[in-house]
Amino acid sequence: MPRTSLLALIVVVLALVAAVFSLTQGLWVGLIWLPLAGVASNVLWMNRRRAKIAEAVAAAQQD
Numbered sequence: 934m935p936r937t938s939l940l941a942l943i944v945v946v947l948a949l950v951a952a953v954f955s956l957t958q959g960l961w962v963g964l965i966w967l968p969l970a971g972v973a974s975n976v977l978w979m980n981r982r983r984a985k986i987a988e989a990v991a992a993a994q995q996d
Contacts, residue, residue, distance in 0.1 A: 935984055941977035945970050 948970035953961020 935980055937986070938977050938980040941973045944971065944973040945977060948973060 948966045952963045952966035952970065955966065
């Protein structure tokens, strides 16, 4: 897993934990964490997709 994917995964998990914790404490400010989790999730998704495509291209070049 590329380093940026790993960091994005960590950000997603921490942002969701922060959002849940804030909302359970009754703080509506916790909703700010949800878009951050969404953006980090998209970064994670795109990095994983890019790595998968690069792997397929490398396998095709070997054949």
